[in-house]
Amino acid sequence: MVNEKRQKEMKALGFLLQNDREHYAVRFLSRAGNFTVEELNNINGIAKKYGRGYSGLTTRLQIEVPWIKDEDAEKVMEEAKSLGLRHGGTGQKIRPLVACKGTVCLHGNIDTQAICRELEEKYFATDTPHKCKIGIVGCAKANINDIGIMGKTIPEFNLDNCVGCGICVKGCRQKALEVVNRKVVYHEEVCVSCGECSRLCRTNAVGIKEKGAEIFVGGRFGRGIRIGDSLGKIFEEKDIVFVVDKIMECYREIGVKGERISTVMDRVGKEKFISEVLSRQ
Structure with missing residues (x-):
């Protein structure tokens, strides 16, 4: 169970706590609503590796990958950084x-x-x-x-x-x-x-x-x-x-x-x- 302090810290980084209070949806950021093919492939890889193999578009044309475990959040951030993916967009x-x-x-x-x-x-x-x-x-x-x-x-x-x-x-x-x-x-x-x-x-x-x-x-x-x-x-x-x-x-x-x-x-x-x-x- 993720506590309130951790929830707030993670939300600022684009990790939005789900209603089970154990998993996050991480929001990856587009540029003017566009992702490159390489970025899409890398997001798909993270979804398969850390989520449940799917992602969804937000109303503002960003991509969210749900079902990220709390214990995997820092790994996702490190991998996203190495791949040049940005996450955030809240606050x-x-x-x-x-x-x-x-x-x-x-x-x-x-x-x-x-x-x-x-x-x-x-x-x-x-x-x-x-x-x-x-x-x-x-x-x-x-x-x-x-x-x-x-x-x-x-x-x-x-x-x-x-x-x-x-x-x-x-x-x-x-x-x-x-x-x-x-x-x-x-x-x-x-x-x-x-x-x-x-x-x-x-x-x-x-x-x-x-x-x-x-x-x-x-x-x-x-x-x-x-x-x-x-x-x-x-x-x-x-x-x-x-x-x-x-x-x-x-x-x-x-x-x-x-x-x-x-x-x-x-x-x-x-x-x-x-x-x-x-x-x-």
Whole structure:
């Protein structure tokens, strides 16, 4: 039976005690949601040697190997270190960062993987008032991370080049486009700026007015779901990391221990928090 002191120490290292209080699930860390084939093979080897021969993915794209005996925990750590595997991702810190495959996805508007890796190098496992999660997506998705980065492409239309083919209309899942009298009509109020129309158009009738990322703060999932609030503008891709820097500055200065960003925003007012972030640009 693992005692409370040992449990706390091991959790900080990414060894999460199971409900039998005798075994751990060790959490191995990806890089921007990716593992190399060699890393996967090595994790499989540890699962066979010390666990029960299987592993599972977490919601943040990490891998957990369950059924690690307490007496084997240090052996697993030593072996993981020798194989170049990282484990951890818990506590009142920046949790493992997660990104979609926007870098290579047909629908991606930003280089999600590169942004994620850069932010991970800078912030992963650094201390925060409470746990803090950062997510990067390449297209329009509801955001439930403390800091959410959403790739967007704002279209603009040159009706002189439009031939009324309807390809963009068929590709618009939001039904923001229709063809009237052989010309496209744009309903901006329902557009989510996914950029699909600009990628589909073959006559240069749909161009790009603005491209980059909308950044959200204060989202969370779990016991209290909250959709993040937008900073209110589209940021160029080159400026994304800088903006996250300013969000982290504000959070660490204003937040008190035990507060996630959403709690800070509820306490000081979301408008004030967002205004403070933007004033540092």
